Amino acid sequence: MHHVVVERWSRRSSPLHARDARAKLGALLAFLVAISTTPPQAARAFVAYSALLAVAIVSARLPFQGLLGRAALVLPLSATFAAVTWWSGDPARAIALAVKSFISGLAALLLVATTPLTQLLNALESLGVPRPLILVVQFLYRYLFVISEQAQHMRLAARCRQGLGLDRRSRFYAAAGALGVLFARSWERADGIYRAMLARGFSGRFSPLAPARFGARDFAFLCAAVAASTAIRLAL
Amino acid sequence: MSPVIQVRGLRYRYPDGTQALDGVDFHLDAGECVALFGANGSGKTTFVLHLNGLLDGEGSVEVCGMPVTKDTFVKVRAKVGIVFQDSDEQLFMPTVLEDVAFGPVNLGLSPQKAAERACAALEKVGAAGAIHKAPYHLSSGEKRRVALAGVLVMNPDVLVLDEPTTSLDPPGQRDLVKLLRGLPQAKLLVTHDVEFARALATRAVFFERGRVAGEGTVNEIVQRFSWSRALDE
Amino acid sequence: MHIPDGFLSPAVWATLDLVSVPAVGLLARKAQRDLEDRKIPLLGVMGAFVFAAQMINFPVGPGTTGHLVGGTLLAVTLGPAAAAVVMTAILAIQAFVFQDGGIVVLGANVFNMAIASVLAGYLPYRLWAGSGWRSAAIFAGGVLSVLTSACLALAQLLISGVPMPRRLMLVSLGLFLVSGLIEGAVTLAAVRAIERLNPVWIRSPKDSGSRVLGAVAIAAVTLVAGGVLIASAAPDGIWSLVGKLGLTAQTAPWLHAPLADYQVNGLESAWLRKATAGLFGLVLVYVACFLTGKFIARQRSI
Incomplete structure (x- = not known):
């Protein structure tokens, strides 16, 4: 599965991987907000955003092609909307729509491809997302x-039974039965997990292991990213 | 020598009315390894859940001389480590290190201390290489080892293992036997695997309809209750 | 539908982020109060269940299959607040891990699919779980949850200035209705299958409200979703309605005044006009529902 690739990427090391998750999250938000507020006609700004993102990808030492391919998953949807927009007589807006959604998606992907999810969640928590x-x-x-x-x-089991010539109605109810069983198993699994937690002395509070450190480099990175995004937004 | 676990007249009825335990008497001495046999539904797992207060039935359960009550839960749960059958349910934290450190953190250790102890426990079970992996990416054998580390890290006096050999291949089972032999704790093995029990246990207890139906060596019990796969009788 | 980044105008996503953040905080606190600590793993696992349930295909037509979306099913099993929290968690994972839906528009997606959709999907069940209409309520919940989220997403796109020809809009609305009906049928079948395994898993609401008030509430939800859509698609229609009702004289001055200040930027003023019209449509719908409810209540008391 694809996400496994991203998870593996997130455990590599590079200057971008080494930055604190909070700094990367802040940088991403600044970048996305800048893109989102850029008017559709500002073609030069979009080129500059792409260049900025390319610099980030290079410093993350991740495969360009793999990242682009993964980010392209958003294209079918945005291309549809872009086509409709074009058809309605607003080509500039149509192109901006497709470009904005692609660059934004790529930037978000770069964050998860350089940050293990645990770190990302810890960062979100320290930024005030409810525990x-x-x-x-x-x-x-x-x-x-x-x-x-x-x-x-x-x-797979359902597919094995497909040749039995069941009508649609009974296949529908068979699927509902499967869903019910999956639900039951999930519920029982949750009970088992809770039991295992209690057995290991869980007393109602999760405590994170290692609080991440927000160093000078993280601060510098955040400032640079915010400054660059703002500069492109305002100057171009 | 006083037993590390002493159970007297334990009864438990599930909310739906099933009488799962019907007067169980049991003891486990320090350093001893006992196998617990019995048909599916004979009450083995229900019994195990009483040993650290996850279920609360009638009768008495004592661990290292302490009665198991609400007030002693924290201490008892540090003394009795249960390795559950489904490792995926046991390994619920995002990474191996965090999972193994979960117990010590609950005991009130500082994150740093907890991580140190987790590393030591992982080293002991031979899973130090998996330390930063996500549990999902481990093999069944690795999962079992990490689950064991998560329990050993609490320095328990008793290890309870529920079906520890399920989903392990034969070499994996062999490694587990070696690993368990090297551990000084008293052990209770809940298992259908006679070979595995024979390799480790000095005594066996047979459960039937929520009671202890027989006690003896593994071979005696296997003989008396025809507890084997063999078809030629 | 998961809206990607770059589709919504800043004013729209910023507003919805501002709405969703405190709402989710509130719901998370309520969910934690309703369910004890033990339920945290339960909520996570049920989120994973909803993800995985999408692999189970339900045959619905020749060569077509549908799958569970899950908001209503979660609401009747975990309660609405917990269901909203689980749906929020699902959307966060989809946005961050699977690049399905954007980051700055996460608030919009959460509002559509975790908050409004779950609450709309739970409403009929809340009102009729105790009556003979229980199955119909579960079905209606499924339909409403999908329709609500889809209409809201469409409305937000329209308000953001993504153009949508009338014919395309009708086609999309038709598709939404079909997927709503599928969700209703799948949810009902799933609830029945789960109940057969263990009836405890389906929660019954503490008390059922009156049927009439329920009908008004559902009408309100439907009208609000539809109203936002119509208002944002055809603000001129609303204006002409306002004119016909003779409201122009009173409302026009204060509605027009802010517009005048924004003439500097054509785009901005167009958005504002649409948003004002949309808001006005909403208010109209609410007033209509409120009056109907009052009227019915008075009729009953006589």
Whole structure:
């Protein structure tokens, strides 16, 4: 699966990987806000944003092609909307729509490709995202693949039965039954997890292991990213 | 020598009315390794959940001389380490290091101390290489080792292992036997795997309908309850 | 529909971020109060379940399959606040890990799919779970949840100035309705299958409200979603409606005055005009619902 590639990328090392997740998150937000507020006619600004992003990708030492391909997943949707916009007689806006969504997607991808999800979640938490939500995301990500695998097995089993000539109605109810079983297993798994947590002395509070350090380099990186984004937005 | 676990007249009825345990008497001595046999649904897992207060039935359960009650949960859970059957349920934190450090952090250790102890425990089970991996990317054998490390890191006096050999290949099972032999703790193995029990346990207990139906060496129990796969009787 | 970055105008996403952030904070606190600590892993695992459930295909027509979206199912099993938190977590994972939906527009996506959609999907169940209409309520919840999120997303795009020819809009609305019906059917079938395994998993709301008030509430939700859409698609229509109702005289001065100040930037003023029209449409819908509710309540008390 594709996300595994991104996860592997996130564990590499590079100047960009080494930056604190909060600094990268702040830089990303500044960049995205600058792009979003840029008027569609400012073609030179979009070139400059792309150049800035290219510099970041190079310093992350990640494969250009892989990143671009992954970011292109947004293109079918944005191309559709861009086509409609073009057709409605606003080509500049159409191009801006496609370009904006692609560059933004690529920038977001660069963040997750240089930051392990745990660090990202810790950063979000220290920026004020409620702890229960962070924990739910953490558990969701942990069990996403475990439960998806179960669903995959069920789909395989359903496909094996497909030749039996069942009508659509009974196949519909068979799918509902499978969904029910998947639900039941997930619920029981959650109970098992909670039991395992209690067995290891869980007393109602999760404590993060290592608080990340926000160093001078992180600060410098954040300032540079914000300054560059703002400068492009205002000057071009 | 006083036993590390002493259970007397333990009864438990599930909310749906099933009488899962019906007067269990059991003891486990320090350093001893006991196998717990019994059919599916005979109450083995329910019994195990009483050993550190995850379930609360009638009768008495004592761990290292302490009665298991709400007030002693924290201490008891540090003394009795349970390795559950499904490693995916046991390894719930995002990375191996965080998972193994979960117990010590709950005991009130500083994050740094907890991480140090987690590293030592991972070293002990031979999984130091997995330290920064996500549990999802581990093999079944590695998962079992990491789960064991997560329990050993608490320095328990008793290890309870629920079906530890499921989803392990034969070499993986062999490694687990070697690893467990080297650990000084008292052990309770809940298992269907007679070979595995024979390699480790000095005593076996047989559960039937929520009671202890028999006790003896592994071979005696296997003989008495025809507890084997062999078809030729 | 997950809106990517770059589609919405800054004013739209900034507003929705400002709405969603405190709303999610509030819901997270409520969810934590409703469910004890033990439920944190449960919420995470159920989020993973909804993700995985999308792999299970439901045959719905010749050669076409649908799958569960999940907002309503989560709401009837975990309660609406917890369901909204789980949906928010799902959207966050989709945006950050799978590049499905944008980052600065996350607030908009959360508002559409985690907050409005879950609450709209739960409403019928909340009102009729105790009556003979229970199955219909679950079905209606599924339909409403999908329609609400889709209409809101469409409206936000329109307000942001993404043009949408009338014919295309009708086609999309038709598609939304079909996917809504599929979601309703899938949710109902799933709830029944889950209940057969263990009825405890489906929560019943503490008390059911009156049926009439419920109908008004649902009408309000539907009208608001539709109203936002119509208002943003055809602000001129709303203006002419305003004119016909004879409201122009009172409202025009203070509505027109701010517009005049913004004439410097053509784009900005167009957006503002649309937004004002949209807001006005919303207010109209609310007033209509409020009056109807009052009227019905009075009829009953006589």
